[in-house]
Amino acid sequence: MTTSIKKLPDFEQVLSGNGACGGCPSTMALRIVGKALGPNAIMLLTPSCAVASMGMTPKLAYNWPCINVTFATAGSSASGITHALEIMKEKGRLQGELPTVFSWVGDGGTYDIGFQALSAAAERNDNMIHFCYNNEAYSNTGVQRSGATPRGSFTTTTPTGKRQPKKNMTRLMLEHNIPYVATATVAYPGDLYDKVIKAKSIPGMKYIEILAPCYLGWQFDMPETVKMSRMAVRSGAWLLWEAENGRISFNSPSSLIISGKREAEPVNEYVMRQGRFTRLFKSAAAESRIAEMQADIDCEIAFMRERAKITT
């Protein structure tokens, strides 16, 4: 059973009055992650909205020791820290439970610029949790396309809508054969909380990707962050699943879509609410390009349904 909202702990690791936009999905998600991780953790960040949201020196909005590292190095920096902690423990310089080492990184810092270091850390199975809060663009610098930007989306570097499908990062991490991979999104906080609690208890490399609908980049109304997240899941554009040692299971409501008990909602309703796609609707090729987007979603659902039958 998913943990109910009323059972989530009281303490806050993300402090009020931070620098994020109103309705920010990154701080929304990090708040829940914080409740699962607790204070005994070390946070790494690469350049992103999450860094801009930390606030101004000498104040800090996150209640952990935080280290801002260069864009490409979340994986390698977290490896260094986690090994250092283990050695300090061995030498008796650290007592008690070791802090959880986690990275809080955008899609730019995960899919693209930080991919090599993350892949290497995964291959070494170093003990950390890498979180990717995926707002499907380089938001902090004014919304440029990333490997996570879906087909059809407008960004400042794809003025006529991105032509290519997004890179499938969660599947790439799955195929690294690490102990734990999971997806989540802000509309389902209990699901996210449980996944982080689980990840925290597993040694080795854990990867959790959180879909983070950003009103600024996606161009919807600010109060609708959670609504957009829910629509992404209901349309199948975002699937909730987790894989423990390569064994995939789907979480509600994605499990219903996968098993065929519930139809995925058509992608139209989801994309129609987002300004980043509306240019498509006005173009002559609107129909075929929306069909392409629907096909990407259908293909992923079909693929994951079959992929889950394989256990390695």
Place this chain on the structure above:
Amino acid sequence: MKSVTKAYQPISWPTKGAGGDTGSWRTHRPVVDSHICNKCQLCWVYCPEAVIERHEITIDYRYCKGCGVCAVECPTGAISMEKEE
């Protein structure tokens, strides 16, 4: 760890209001009607700013950014967004 001194290191410390008094960003203010509210805590869990007290459902307006997420997610319609003066 104690040896790190605030005076000589460019180090930041966890503090509320690290982005300023973010309540001043608000154009609209969420107002809770306690007669309608059923204390489900959904607004509390979704508030990105951690400004809602989960039991009394009161809001810290010093930092509430007025994003309106709480009002959209409230299942009973207990939260209305009122224009700031």
